[in-house]
Amino acid sequence: MIVVYRGLHCPVCETYLGKLQTVASDFVAKGVDLVAISMDPVDRAEKAKADWGLSDVPVAYGLTEDVARSWGLWISSTIKEAETDVFAEPGTFWVRPDGRLYLIDIATMPFARPDLEILLSKVGAMGNGYPARGTRAG
Secondary structure: OEEEOOOOOOHHHHHHHHHHHHHHHHHHHOOOOOEEEOOOOHHHHHHHHHHOOOOOOOEEOOOOHHHHHHOOOOEEEOOOOOOOOEEEOOEEEEEOOOOOEEEEEEOOOOOOOOOHHHHHHOHHHHHOOOOOOOOOOO
C-alpha cells in the first residue's frame, strides 16, 4: 500500500499518517507492505517520520512531479509559507505482488482520504479473488 501525503507542512497528513501508524502492524500481519511518500526532500521526510512518530510506517521521499502526474495525482502550488513550492495531493494505491494496481484513491484536497479501518477490513478481498473493479474506465 502506497500512501501519498502532501508533505511535512500538512497537519491533516500528520493526523492521517498517525492513524496509519496505529494500524500499521495490522496491515503488515495481513501481508500488506506499507510506504508513505511525498515530494518532500529527505530532510523534511525524516522530520515528518520522527515528529509524527511513524516508527512502523516507512517514509519515502523525493516523488517527482512527473511521476506524481503519471500516477494521476493532483498537483498543488504553495499558498502558505510553510508549504513547499509544489506538492502532490493525497493518493492511496494498492499494488498486487505482480505489480498490477488493485485499488486507487486520489484526492484534490488533504481531507479526502479512505478510511483505514475499512481498507484494513478489505485486505482479504484481493487474496480471495475479488477482482479489481473499474477496469473498463481507462
